[in-house]
Amino acid sequence: MPDLLLKPGREKSLLRHHPWIFSGAVAKQKGAVKPGETVEVISDQGDFLAKAAYNPMSQIVGRVWTWSDAENVNPDLLEKLLRLSIEARKSTCPDIPQEGALRLVYAESDRLPGLIVDRYADTLVVQFLSAGAEFWR
Numbered sequence: 001m002p003d004l005l006l007k008p009g010r011e012k013s014l015l016r017h018h019p020w021i022f023s024g025a026v027a028k029q030k031g032a033v034k035p036g037e038t039v040e041v042i043s044d045q046g047d048f049l050a051k052a053a054y055n056p057m058s059q060i061v062g063r064v065w066t067w068s069d070a071e072n073v074n075p076d077l078l079e080k081l082l083r084l085s086i087e088a089r090k091s092t093c094p095d096i097p098q099e100g101a102l103r104l105v106y107a108e109s110d111r112l113p114g115l116i117v118d119r120y121a122d123t124l125v126v127q128f129l130s131a132g133a134e135f136w137r
Contacts (some may be wrong), residue, residue: 001040002031004054004062008044014064019108021052021062028055036135038073039066053113053132063113063130078112085110085117098122100124 006014009118010025021041023044033054040085041049041062047071052062065073098121105117107129114130128134 001031001038002033002054004039004041005051006041006043006049011043011047011049013039014049017064017067019052019064019111019113021064022059023059023061026061029054034135036133037133038132050066053130055131055134058131061068063108063132065111065113075136081111083113083115095126095132105132 004021006021007027014021016059018084020034027044029039035055035057037054037095039052039054039062041052041064043049050062050064050125051066051071055061055063062125063112065076066117071077080127082105088110089102089104093102097106101120103116103117103118103126105112107116114128114133116127116129118125
């Protein structure tokens with residue numbers, strides 16, 4: 001898997017689980033990678049920090065999918081995260097009538113960077129707002 005190697009001291013926000021990697025934090029990118037593909041984010045000391053969707057055309061070059069080296073970014077993970085998001089909304093908003101409106105997926109808040117899903121009665125509106133979300137569309 002390609003890597004994003006960070007500059008010294010630029011891992012602090014990731015260690016606090018902020019899900020964005022800004023272009024100014026990156027020392028270099030190793031390996032061939034296309035926009036939206038997953039990269040491993042590595043500290044200047046060589047420590048694994050996260051797996052993120054890569055976008056070289058944005059100031060936010062990485063958007064974190066997972067903080068776990070053991071967790072693979074694949075359709076199974078995305079399905080799991082979608083199910084968890086929808087179940088979280090059902091448990092926190094149980095009284096929304098079927099004909100009402102409800103945001104089902106809140107992008108980074110649900111570990112699905114750049115993906116927003118709204119339900120309006122029986123219609124879903126989906127927004128793909130990052131290279132990673134578009135890649136897995």
